[in-house]
Amino acid sequence: MRIMTNHLSDEDLILHYYGETARADAPRVADHLASCGECQAASTQLRRVLTLVDTAPAAEARPGFERDVWARLEPQLHAPTSRLVRHSLGEGGWRTFFWAPQWALAGGVAALVLVAFLAGRLSNGAAPAAPSVQQAQIEPGRVLHAAVGDHLDRTQMMLAELVNADTDQLDQLAGEQARASDLIAVNRLIRQSAEQSGDAAIADVLEDLERVLLEIANAPADVTSNELSDLKARITTQDLLFRVRVIASEMRQRNRTDREAGDRMPQRPPTS
Amino acid sequence: MEERDPSIVARARDGDRDAFRALVDLHSRYIYALAQRMTGNAEDAEDVVQDAWLKAHKQLSRFEARADFRTWLHRITVNCSIDLIRSRRHREDAHDPADLEQGPLSERGADSQPTPERVAASAQISDRVQQALGLLTALERAAFTLRHVEGMSIEEVGEKLGMKTSATKHSIFRAVRKMRTALEPFVES
Numbered sequence: 239m240r241i242m243t244n245h246l247s248d249e250d251l252i253l254h255y256y257g258e259t260a261r262a263d264a265p266r267v268a269d270h271l272a273s274c275g276e277c278q279a280a281s282t283q284l285r286r287v288l289t290l291v292d293t294a295p296a297a298e299a300r301p302g303f304e305r306d307v308w309a310r311l312e313p314q315l316h317a318p319t320s321r322l323v324r325h326s327l328g329e330g331g332w333r334t335f336f337w338a339p340q341w342a343l344a345g346g347v348a349a350l351v352l353v354a355f356l357a358g359r360l361s362n363g364a365a366p367a368a369p370s371v372q373q374a375q376i377e378p379g380r381v382l383h384a385a386v387g388d389h390l391d392r393t394q395m396m397l398a399e400l401v402n403a404d405t406d407q408l409d410q411l412a413g414e415q416a417r418a419s420d421l422i423a424v425n426r427l428i429r430q431s432a433e434q435s436g437d438a439a440i441a442d443v444l445e446d447l448e449r450v451l452l453e454i455a456n457a458p459a460d461v462t463s464n465e466l467s468d469l470k471a472r473i474t475t476q477d478l479l480f481r482v483r484v485i486a487s488e489m490r491q492r493n494r495t496d497r498e499a500g501d502r503m504p505q506r507p508p509t510s
Numbered sequence: 511m512e513e514r515d516p517s518i519v520a521r522a523r524d525g526d527r528d529a530f531r532a533l534v535d536l537h538s539r540y541i542y543a544l545a546q547r548m549t550g551n552a553e554d555a556e557d558v559v560q561d562a563w564l565k566a567h568k569q570l571s572r573f574e575a576r577a578d579f580r581t582w583l584h585r586i587t588v589n590c591s592i593d594l595i596r597s598r599r600h601r602e603d604a605h606d607p608a609d610l611e612q613g614p615l616s617e618r619g620a621d622s623q624p625t626p627e628r629v630a631a632s633a634q635i636s637d638r639v640q641q642a643l644g645l646l647t648a649l650e651r652a653a654f655t656l657r658h659v660e661g662m663s664i665e666e667v668g669e670k671l672g673m674k675t676s677a678t679k680h681s682i683f684r685a686v687r688k689m690r691t692a693l694e695p696f697v698e699s
Contacts, residue, residue, distance in 0.1 A: 249679070252686050256657060258664055286697035287690045291658065294639035296543035297555070303542060304535045307556075311534065311563050315527070436577070438569045439589055477596055480672055487669045 246270055246277045251284050387493060389424050390486035393447060396421065397479050400454070401470050411454065411461055411469075418454035425451060440488070443481045450478060519579045523570050530570075534563060537580060541587040547659060548591035550644060550651050558594055562587040588660065592670055595648045635696055642692035646685050653678055654685035 246254075250267050253259045259267050271277055396417055403411075429444035450473060457465070473479065518536075521529035538559060545558035565586050573582055643651060649671065656667040668678035 248687060249683055252683055253679075256664070283694065283697065284686070284690060287693045288658065288686070290635065290693050290696060291639055291643075291689060294636045297546035297552070297640075299539045299542040304538045307538045307559055307563065308531055308534050310560055311567075312527075312531075314564060315530070315567055433572050436572060436574050438572045438582075439585065441572065442565065442569065477593065480596060481593075484669065484672050487672075491665075491669060 245274060246280070251277070251281050254281065255284055255288065387486055387489045389421070389428055390482050390489065392417075393421050393425070393451070394479060394482050394486065397450070397473055397482070401473055401479065403466075403470075411457055411466055412459070415455050415457065418451045422448060422451045422455055440485055443485050446476055446478060447482060450476075516575060516579075519570075519573065520575060523573065523575075530567065533566075533579070537583055538563075540580065541583060544584060544587050545591050547643075548588065548652060548655050549594060550646070550648065554594055558587060558590045561590045561593075565590065588656070588670075592652060595652045596672070638693065638696060642689050645688050645692060649673075650681045650685040650688070653681040654689075657682050 246267060250259070250263070253263075254267050254271070271281060396414055400411070400414055425444055425448050429441050429448060432438075432441035432444060450469075453469060453472075457469075518529050518532050522533055541562055542555055542559050545555035545562070546552060549555050549558060562583065566583055569586070573579070646654060652671060653667050653673075656662045656670060657664060662670065664678050664682060665675050667673075667682070668675045671678065673681070
């Protein structure tokens with residue numbers, strides 16, 4: 239590592255190369271580079287090294303790779319559940335894992351009303367003037383971004399409490415069931431919004447999350463320690479908490495972007 | 511058959527198995543190369559390819575016809591790679607990262623100093639790049655690849671990997687230093 243006091247540090251040079259020098263540091267870095275031959279040389283050397291990385295050809299799959307991929311893939315395409323889902327649920331399945339019929343039959347009107355409610359409740363902390371159903375349909379992306387962060391925060395909290403509960407704390411699961419039921423409804427709405435707005439990655443995580451929430455909500459009253467352990471293991475194995483955290487973070491970023499974009503947009507006159 | 515023929519995607523979305531197979535044939539090498547770059551080994555890359563196709567199949571109905579299929583598949587593959595890397599993170603955490611910082615490349619299985627002839631051989635430079643990438647931890651490699659190859663900002667990389675921005679920066683700094691140590695002999699000073 240280059241040890242310098244007056245010269246630019248390695249970190250300065252790397253951030254400069256990637257164009258990620260902090261705004262406050264930019265004048266210092268630019269001025270120094272303009273006047274220091276040693277740092278110019280170091281910067282050039284770094285650029286050459288990293289260019290070398292770019293010139294390395296990509297790894298080639300072996301001949302016949304596509305055929306092998308298809309041979310492994312095809313049997314799984316029309317299985318009742320995918321390999322990933324089987325992995326996350328376990329081959330034996332969770333005895334209470336069923337799509338709750340009341341949610342399967344949930345009507346579109348109720349869904350839109352709840353999405354509209356969420357959007358109104360969560361929009362910029364302003365007075366909750368709930369957007370119209372029409373708005374919820376027109377702007378599913380923005381509604382999703384605004385609502386999903388709050389939902390994921392609450393879900394993370396519940397999952398964390400569950401994962402950290404002792405397996406003999408069976409009442410912990412019972413205590414979470416009502417909360418899980420509430421979260422399922424919102425989760426499903428957000429997942430549907432994600433699907434509509436093309437956020438496939440988010441929809442995927444929400445789908446996995448929904449299954450776990452259903453397991454919690456529908457767990458029998460006489461759940462055993464082993465079953466609670468299984469559930470905790472399943473949450474851990476799927477990295478569900480981590481994935482939820484990542485999506486929550488992404489949503490917050492998108493929400494910021496939405497707000498910034500909204501700030502740049504001309505204000506629409508209020509509708510009466 | 512055009513590589514980006516949207517009609518293949520449309521037919522696959524309608525459940526045409528032959529069309530989906532055509533997509534597998536057309537894009538598997540591309541996503542393998544991507545997965546290999548992200549994960550650093552062939553076996554993991556093959557698993558990522560498999561998972562990526564399963565997810566693509568599952569989510570195909572959500573794919574918007576006007577979007578570029580390869581771009582969509584690329585994103586799925588990156589996410590599958592990150593999932594795999596994350597699932598192994600605990601194992602890596604048990605490894606002392608400082609240990610990976612120590613010692614020149616020569617102590618890590620790349621001990622033959624290159625002759626000018628070898629340096630001139632681009633295939634060998636490529637090997638050396640692969641060796642150098644092999645020195646990175648899984649997280650360093652993922653962070654470096656997402657920043658350097660995928661062009662994500664450091665903040666975006668951190669969000670993808672579930673790391674704070676400062677930790678992401680340090681992963682990238684460590685990765686770049688290791689790459690520089692390994693590859694400096696190949697560039698004119």
